[in-house]
Amino acid sequence: MARQLGFDLPSRTALGRDAFFAAPSNAMALSMIDQWPGxxxxxxxxxxxxxxxxxxLxxxxxxxxQARIIPARSLVDVEVPALATGPLAVEDVPDIAGNDAAQTALFHLHNLILAEGHTLLLTGTPPVAQWGLTLPDLVSRMRGATAVALEAPDDMLLTAVLVKLLADRQLTPKPDLVPYLLSRMDRSxxxxxxxxxxxxxxSLAQKRPLTRxxxxxxxxxxxxxx
Incomplete structure (x- = not known):
């Protein structure tokens, strides 16, 4: 249903498997996710x-x-043993570069999760070697992880991403809008x-529909x- 103009309704980000668009740029990463728990x-x-x-992903x-997800910057506020009772995803690990307490927590969390036979997913924008971590033992463990990168999008994937982002905000553009955006925007x-x-x-400020x-x-x- 199209969103009514003038009402700032919340964005609803779809994060299920069906809403993830497979493409050559993300095929390897998706394959590795599917290979869990191996x-x-x-x-x-x-x-x-x-x-x-x-x-x-x-x-x-x-x-x-059936894993939990936590931002890396929140690691200073957690009880490591309680968090290490099952699979865990730690997002944005580069955010704790320079944070000794958070890096120490991640080091102990890493060791305990693996010792308990669980699995650990780590995310960050640059390659692992550029995460900026300074705790030597943690650096060695992070660099020992299998790493897979999502690449920059091709036209097909970027089109799908635009459609999804608009849908998440309950915006329903006309069919000619997305190709128009794709032809003029920075491609990232x-x-x-x-x-x-x-x-x-x-669209909200001007109380206008989303048009070219x-x-x-x-x-x-x-x-x-x-």
Missing amino acids: WPGGKLALTGPEGAGKTH AHVWADQA FAAAIALVQRLDAA QLAAQVLDKPPAAG
């Missing part, structure tokens, strides 16, 4: 650009493995996310700083 060493590092689907895996997941946010905000005319106005206006 990951070498019981752990997997998932990397790739912002918006590439790391969080989506983490949720797909968590549903499959991060750009798609930012553009849909701007389109949504403009409104999209042209948004695309011609530089994004707000910050």
Whole structure:
């Protein structure tokens, strides 16, 4: 159902397996998720650009493995033994670069989860070697994980991502809008996310439906700083 103009309804991000779009750029990562629980060493590092689907795949895996998901920056506030009782996904590991307490918690969590026979999924945007971790024992364990990267999107995948992002915000554009956006936007997941946010905000602010005319106005206006 199309969203009524003037009502700022919440975005509902679909994170199930059926909502994940398989493409050559993510085929290897999806294959590794499907190979659970046979990951070498019981752990997997998932990397790739912002918006590439790391969080989506983490949720797909968590549903499959009955795992919990936690942001790495929250590790300073957890009881490690309580968190190590089953499979776990730790998202955005580079966020704890420079945080000695969080890195120490992740080191002990890693060891305990594997010792208990459970599995560990780790995510971060750059390759593992660039996560910026400084605890030597943790660095060696992270680099010992099998790593798989989601790549930049091709046209087919970027089209599907745009459609999904719009649907998550309950926006129903006309068929000609997505090809128009694709022809003019920066070709990355991060750009798609930012553009849909701007389109949504403009549609609400102006109480106008999402059309090519409104999209042209948004695309011609530089994004707000910050």
